[in-house]
Amino acid sequence: MNKLEQALSLAEIVPLIPLHGKDAIIKGWPEKCSQDPEVIKKWTADFKQKYGSINYGMVCGERSGIWVLDVDDKDGKEGSVNLLSAFGEMPSTVSQSTPSGGKHYLFHYDASKPIKNGTDVLGKKSGVDVRSNRGYIAIAPSDNYTISGDI
Numbered sequence: 001m002n003k004l005e006q007a008l009s010l011a012e013i014v015p016l017i018p019l020h021g022k023d024a025i026i027k028g029w030p031e032k033c034s035q036d037p038e039v040i041k042k043w044t045a046d047f048k049q050k051y052g053s054i055n056y057g058m059v060c061g062e063r064s065g066i067w068v069l070d071v072d073d074k075d076g077k078e079g080s081v082n083l084l085s086a087f088g089e090m091p092s093t094v095s096q097s098t099p100s101g102g103k104h105y106l107f108h109y110d111a112s113k114p115i116k117n118g119t120d121v122l123g124k125k126s127g128v129d130v131r132s133n134r135g136y137i138a139i140a141p142s143d144n145y146t147i148s149g150d151i
Contacts, residue, residue, distance in 0.1 A: 004044050006141035007056045011035045013151050014064040018043040019055040022138040030134050033059040055142035061133030067115045068137050069105040070129040079127025094149035
């Protein structure tokens with residue numbers, strides 16, 4: 001399957017947005033995310049022509065039914081160590097490796113127990129962020145992202 005076909009398959013499950021690298025390309029992306037194959041095909045054609053390539057972002061929180069722990073081990077941050085120290089081993093869940101060597105852990109979002117976005121949620125420079133409502137992550141089939149498990 002090519003990148004677009006993989007994105008269309010993913011869009012059957014979660015809403016997507018177009019990314020340049022890992023930055024949202026469209027303004028108002030929380031409202032403009034889409035699962036419509038025609039919209040995603042148009043984004044892909046338009047932005048691939050403009051930027052040379054396109055990545056895809058998964059909108060987190062209530063829109064997708066998924067919240068994410070974003071763990072970074074770079075720039076002096078030791079997210080994996082901090083997460084293990086705070087909570088012990090991670091439960092079995094879908095995860096994704098990021099280009100910088102980090103990990104995204106995906107969990108079911110329960111609207112009755114809202115989770116807020118946050119940066120360095122375990123303390124200054126902890127390397128553990130939360131992506132939920134009005135947050136997103138770059139997701140495979142984006143360049144250099146590898147997912148383990150089924151969403």
